[in-house]
Amino acid sequence: APAPPTAKPPIAIKVATPEQARQAAYTPAQEQAASAALAARLAAMKTLSTSFTQTTQSRGAPDKVLTGTLQARKPGQFRWEVKQPFSQLIVADGTSVFIYDPDLQQLLVRPLGEAWGETPALLFTGDASQLAEQFRVRDSQRGAMTTYHLTPRAKDSLFTELNLSFKGDLPHAMTLLDAGNQRTEVAFFKPQRNITLRDEQFSFTPPAGTDIIRE
């Protein structure tokens, strides 16, 4: 996959706008419509292949920037590979999630839960009809950019808000906010939708000598 440009990813400025005021007065019907619109977009995306830059802003600490690639294919398969400044690989084959760390020489294998709250990549491969069960959804429009604001219904979710932006039909960015106000922004570069992806992308065999921990 082409190396992403080194330009600093777009960073949204948090300023209360009329748009956010409108968000606060969202009716159940509007939420249902936003959820259905997002579900339709996700359902129409059988596969996704993209590079990404992940930028994490934490209080009092310099931004942490990672780069990598994501391939996703319904149902329940994805490959999330961090390449810089370190390596880490997360592969879901539809049944299990394989979290492989070459530096630790360790592989964690756990069942692929339904909880999208733990594995946001599942948004692109999960059953879109379950979206409303797991999230309250609101949407906002800014020019060609549609952003869906997802609030997990589960109280023990690892993040308090997930924003997913689309430019036309293609995912543009995903932002996660946790209860400690840590903000992680994933910007997608040159995303490709509904292209054929090879089966080998979604299976993983660890090198000899790897510590395998099954849960």
Added chain:
Amino acid sequence: CANRAPLVVAPEVIEASPSARGLTHWQAEGKAGVTFLNSSITATFSWQRQGNNFDASAAGPLNQGYTTLSGRNGRLTIDNGWIGHHESNQPDILTEAITGVPLPVDLLNAWLSGWPENPLTTIRTLAGEQGVRQFTEQGWQVRVLSEQVQDGYRVPLRLLLTQGRNRILLVIQRWRLTAAS
């Protein structure tokens, strides 16, 4: 890869390099594989020693579960978006209460440099595949599996901490001296 400090692993160079034991101001960054209560996580971590104090952070993929720890004169403070803000003068009791793992984080200033905190602790030298050295403090067995040279000092590359069924594997990817403030 480009951002990772050059790894010097030639045995003779490691042997000839000064040990990091007793150094009081440095910073380490790396990976952690933690297994506890039948659950496992991998995380990236950073640890900065300042005399007897420290500042540390850890997070999982997508920065999930981002947690900061700071030690000031024996008092531990933990902040995490999910479990909130906690403080205690008994670090291992606090870490056990929060994670179920009684990790004496105040000893990590010494362990992360590859040596025991107490100078009287017995150290067993290992050989070959077994590793470099091993010691036990506060019920935790600490084994230095391999070493490297970074910033001119001999520091651990892979470190295994075990206590009962609790297991923490640490890989230090970047280590550097920092100025005493």
